Amino acid sequence: MSQWPSLLAGYEAAEPLPTTKNPDGKSLYNPPGPRSAAYDDFPKPIDPSNNGFDFHIYYMPSVPTQAQYAKELHECIRREFPELRIYRLWDKAVGPHPTAMFEVNTFNPHQTGTLFSWLVVNRGPCEPILDNALDAVGNTPLIRLDKIATEEGLKCNLLGKLEFVSAGGSVKDRIAKAMVLAAEKEGKLIPGKSIVIEPTSGNTGIGLAMACAIKEKEALLRALGAEVIRTPDEEPWDSPRSHIGVAQRLQREIEHGIILDQYRNENNPLAHEYTTGPEIIASVVSTPSTSSRPSSMKVDAFIGSAGTGGTITGVSRALKKTHNPDCIVVGVDPIGSVLAFPDNLNGPNEGKPYVVEGIGYDFIPAVLSRDVADVNHWVKTSDEDAFKAVRTLMRKEGLLVGGSSGSALSGALAWLKTEQGRIIAETEGLNVIVLLPDGIRNYMSKEWFLKSAFSDERSDLAVRISGILAQEEGKPVQRSIL
Numbered sequence: 001m002s003q004w005p006s007l008l009a010g011y012e013a014a015e016p017l018p019t020t021k022n023p024d025g026k027s028l029y030n031p032p033g034p035r036s037a038a039y040d041d042f043p044k045p046i047d048p049s050n051n052g053f054d055f056h057i058y059y060m061p062s063v064p065t066q067a068q069y070a071k072e073l074h075e076c077i078r079r080e081f082p083e084l085r086i087y088r089l090w091d092k093a094v095g096p097h098p099t100a101m102f103e104v105n106t107f108n109p110h111q112t113g114t115l116f117s118w119l120v121v122n123r124g125p126c127e128p129i130l131d132n133a134l135d136a137v138g139n140t141p142l143i144r145l146d147k148i149a150t151e152e153g154l155k156c157n158l159l160g161k162l163e164f165v166s167a168g169g170s171v172k173d174r175i176a177k178a179m180v181l182a183a184e185k186e187g188k189l190i191p192g193k194s195i196v197i198e199p200t201s202g203n204t205g206i207g208l209a210m211a212c213a214i215k216e217k218e219a220l221l222r223a224l225g226a227e228v229i230r231t232p233d234e235e236p237w238d239s240p241r242s243h244i245g246v247a248q249r250l251q252r253e254i255e256h257g258i259i260l261d262q263y264r265n266e267n268n269p270l271a272h273e274y275t276t277g278p279e280i281i282a283s284v285v286s287t288p289s290t291s292s293r294p295s296s297m298k299v300d301a302f303i304g305s306a307g308t309g310g311t312i313t314g315v316s317r318a319l320k321k322t323h324n325p326d327c328i329v330v331g332v333d334p335i336g337s338v339l340a341f342p343d344n345l346n347g348p349n350e351g352k353p354y355v356v357e358g359i360g361y362d363f364i365p366a367v368l369s370r371d372v373a374d375v376n377h378w379v380k381t382s383d384e385d386a387f388k389a390v391r392t393l394m395r396k397e398g399l400l401v402g403g404s405s406g407s408a409l410s411g412a413l414a415w416l417k418t419e420q421g422r423i424i425a426e427t428e429g430l431n432v433i434v435l436l437p438d439g440i441r442n443y444m445s446k447e448w449f450l451k452s453a454f455s456d457e458r459s460d461l462a463v464r465i466s467g468i469l470a471q472e473e474g475k476p477v478q479r480s481i482l
Helices: 004-013 064-080 146-151 172-185 203-214 243-253 267-285 310-322 383-397 403-415 419-425 447-453 460-473
Strands: 053-059 085-092 114-122 142-144 157-162 195-197 257-259 301-305 328-334 377-381 431-436
Touching (some): 146 157, 146 383, 157 267, 172 203, 172 267, 195 243, 243 257, 267 310, 267 431, 301 403, 310 328, 328 403, 383 403, 383 447, 403 431
Parallel strands (some): 157 431, 301 328, 328 377
Antiparallel strands (some): 053 114, 142 157
């Protein structure tokens, strides 16, 4: 890498960057996270232990000489060192962006809302070795659902955010990590003493048990050393026999018991505002628009199913505040739940039992914003449509998702057929994100999955295979899974 000195010498010859500090004397921007480094002077070499970054280029887009040099440097690196990965960070007027790092193949110094920008170079194509499972929470991929989009006649880009590849298997890993770390920092969790109690349909409990196991705290799911208390599904939320009522009783009677309370804990939506949302933005804006795959380079619509509502609330705020104020956010609520707004959407089916798990409630959680500024539209979905969409995602896209993911997709496709949704659906290059909260792991013994996976419906291929084998053996073949 002998060329680095000459590149840096060129930068030093450019207009010098004034040292800007806050009143407290600290650098204006000290980016958080394991991939960041504090810096006041530029150019500044990066410690080799800092995940292999070679150096940062710090420039102000408003200063033409700095922006021009950063652009030339970007082009030079792309030309001379095509194997390197280039990242850009930016600082918003609202303050430091928690995860403002993404790979860039093209240079744009005028990112909306940018005050300061950085160019970061890293020669490694892989992530570093992680310390534990908590470091594998989040950073989930955004993939194209092209087969479904084609089948539905969509011209927009239909993209799925795969939350089930997170360490604990669902989107709830994010809030579990955030709530546990915050409680630990605040002194609410006592090592070796605290017992975490949480009313949950499962995924939050798994995430909390994982986080607590790693953080050496006791927690109430068996595989991770937790205890599971089952409560009647039909009990209203405010009943002492409901999952919430039982959790509250256990907290009162168990010494050092603590409820992190995903329904009220501000770290629930904040986890998504600071991680899920920025990850989606990063994936979209860092993927170049091409003639074969046009892109608006922004998130035009986001669609997610709602349980506590923390995910859709937090992601919406990230998208609208820091990325695209015109982004349309659509909430998906199962028939029988009361989360959708306005209330008349819930109609006569309010309180009707539904099978899909992890979404919908018979009360409005405090962390859910029903403000139309945050969630612009709501769609109601049935169990039948949700499970049909699960099968579609499995068969068409090879994604082993759970019922709430099916609800999200069926809701997305339903909204894209509405008057406003069709404008998005029929516009080439617009990006529609569907968040897929969890995988099939927790539901493989459920009746709805068994009926779907082992139905009597036989594909043309299955019929052909059975016919071939029957002819060869001279007798009918017993079919298992075809």
